[in-house]
Amino acid sequence: MTNILVVSGASRPESNVHAAVAAATRFVQGAGATVRQCDLASVRLPIMEWGSDDQSTHPSVLGVRADARWADGFVLVTPEYHGNMSGTLKNWFDYLYLELAGKFAGVISVTGGGGGDMSIIAVKNCFAWCHGFTLPFHAAVRPGDITDGEITAPKVVDRIARIAHDVARYAPVLRAAFDAARAMGRGPEAGVAGMHVGDWENA
Secondary structure, three states: OEEEEEEEEEOOOOOOHHHHHHHHHHHHEEEEEEEEEEEHHHOOOOOOOOHHHHHHHHHHHHHHHHHHHOOEEEEEEEEOOOOEHHHHHHHHOOOOOOOOOOEEEEEEEEEEOOOHHHHHHHHHHHHHHHHHHHOOEEEEOOOOOOOOOOOOOOHHHHHHHHHHHHHHHHHHHHHHHHHHHHHHOOHEEEEEHHHHHOOHHOO
8 A cells, every 4th residue: 555645734724725635635545545644733843953852752753754754655735935835844844854765745835826836846846855756747726726615626626636646656666666776785876765775774
């Protein structure tokens, strides 16, 4: 069974973000994957402090790291704030690295009316810097795409469905290939996976 984590990057209950999370979750389940949700408005991660011993044992930090490690792939949903991802989602990224390496993600932006390009690029860049891979297309949800708390715009629904199916489809393939390459050792023939040999043993 493929494990997919759907992450809500809102810092407070936001119906439009939750509509996107609900749609993504429904379609990922329809693709046959096992789904968990990470609602960062509920998790309330502390602001990351590099090297903090207290934070390394904080229950919410341990929880998001465990969920991210469990996942084969991700659907990352962010509101767009000032042309960027939410600070809440960036803070989630700051706690992770090894848990994302060699994995696959799709991205959805929820905007006030724009195209979401800047927030989408920001999320994809963060995931890439963690040595993860992202789907080469994405979705943006605008206020007019939602009716009574549900996404109803056909083109947006179609894009979210495609993201969900592709994440469920490619995440296990990529993770298996990455793990096989890492098993080759640290040499250049292992590619970027060779840079992660012994990650968890040394974490």
